[in-house]
Amino acid sequence: MAPPxxxxxxxxxxxxxxxxxxxxxxSLILLTTDTATLEVDLLEFKVRFKDVYAYRYMxxxxxxxxxxxxCQIVLTLYYITTxxxxxxxxxxxxxxxxxxxxxxxVLLSGAAAAFGATKDMKPLFSGxxxxxxxxxxxxxxxxxxxxxxxxxxxxxxxxxxxLPKKV
Amino acid sequence: MAPPxxxxxxxxxxxxxxxxxxxxxxSLILLTTDTATLEVDLLEFKVRFKDVYAYRYMxxxxxxxxxxxxCQIVLTLYYITTxxxxxxxxxxxxxxxxxxxxxxxVLLSGAAAAFGATKDMKPLFSGxxxxxxxxxxxxxxxxxxxxxxxxxxxxxxxxxxxLPKKV
Numbered sequence: 001m002a003p004p005x006x007x008x009x010x011x012x013x014x015x016x017x018x019x020x021x022x023x024x025x026x027s028l029i030l031l032t033t034d035t036a037t038l039e040v041d042l043l044e045f046k047v048r049f050k051d052v053y054a055y056r057y058m059x060x061x062x063x064x065x066x067x068x069x070x071c072q073i074v075l076t077l078y079y080i081t082t083x084x085x086x087x088x089x090x091x092x093x094x095x096x097x098x099x100x101x102x103x104x105x106v107l108l109s110g111a112a113a114a115f116g117a118t119k120d121m122k123p124l125f126s127g128x129x130x131x132x133x134x135x136x137x138x139x140x141x142x143x144x145x146x147x148x149x150x151x152x153x154x155x156x157x158x159x160x161x162x163l164p165k166k167v
Numbered sequence: 168m169a170p171p172x173x174x175x176x177x178x179x180x181x182x183x184x185x186x187x188x189x190x191x192x193x194s195l196i197l198l199t200t201d202t203a204t205l206e207v208d209l210l211e212f213k214v215r216f217k218d219v220y221a222y223r224y225m226x227x228x229x230x231x232x233x234x235x236x237x238c239q240i241v242l243t244l245y246y247i248t249t250x251x252x253x254x255x256x257x258x259x260x261x262x263x264x265x266x267x268x269x270x271x272x273v274l275l276s277g278a279a280a281a282f283g284a285t286k287d288m289k290p291l292f293s294g295x296x297x298x299x300x301x302x303x304x305x306x307x308x309x310x311x312x313x314x315x316x317x318x319x320x321x322x323x324x325x326x327x328x329x330l331p332k333k334v
Contacts, residue, residue, distance in 0.1 A: 054283035116280025
């Protein structure tokens, strides 16, 4: 069994989780409020994030990441205030390890899908209405998601080192 | 220091690395031979993977993954045949851990970017020449890259458990 983590490392982990959560919240707000008017043959269409499949997927991954971060923040605060854990130490380390690993993959896939789609779609619609602004906000949202991924990847390295060895 | 891995786990790791390498080679061949003819206003344009930014990125990530897998396969075969390692055991475990982690992220980002771009671009060009076939081959290539990622992610879980503990 691993020794219990120091207070400094617990606070570092809590800060990284809070930073992840903050990035994801801002990313979600940016993306869901992102609208544009597309002009095609003198007709105007309203474009929202729902019209780009990659952005829908990005929203799904962001929400999943937010739920996980919030759950981890609550568990850490509960531990700091009461000194008890809801799970045994080993189960807790396994949960951190697999959680951080899977969620970091999920966040990265959302950000990469959004970057890939935005980079290739933006030139196709360039100049029609304010679509440039729409895609730029998409970039900003994906960048924040990428920052959330970087924090989670750092947590994933930490939770891998904390893992009890089996092989 | 971790105990040396058993022969069975060494062979399992070698098989997973070889499977990753094979998936990446087929993915690269599929993508680089993927061409189509796009018809716009009675003009015909030749489309290659280089014309889609996400596919260029996918090629870069695939080549990086292939180089890493090949390097790991050579190191493992050298160890199996001579019984010696080029690095100390601890350095070797660290190299496996960070290598598998970073390369799995790289492969996933390539596959996700390609899926994101293909899903959103395909309907835009649907019906113009044989572009549907072009994007379908893009999907196939990205799926193989995703399979390579899954193998590397499994190796990454294994190398995390094998890691010497520090925290």
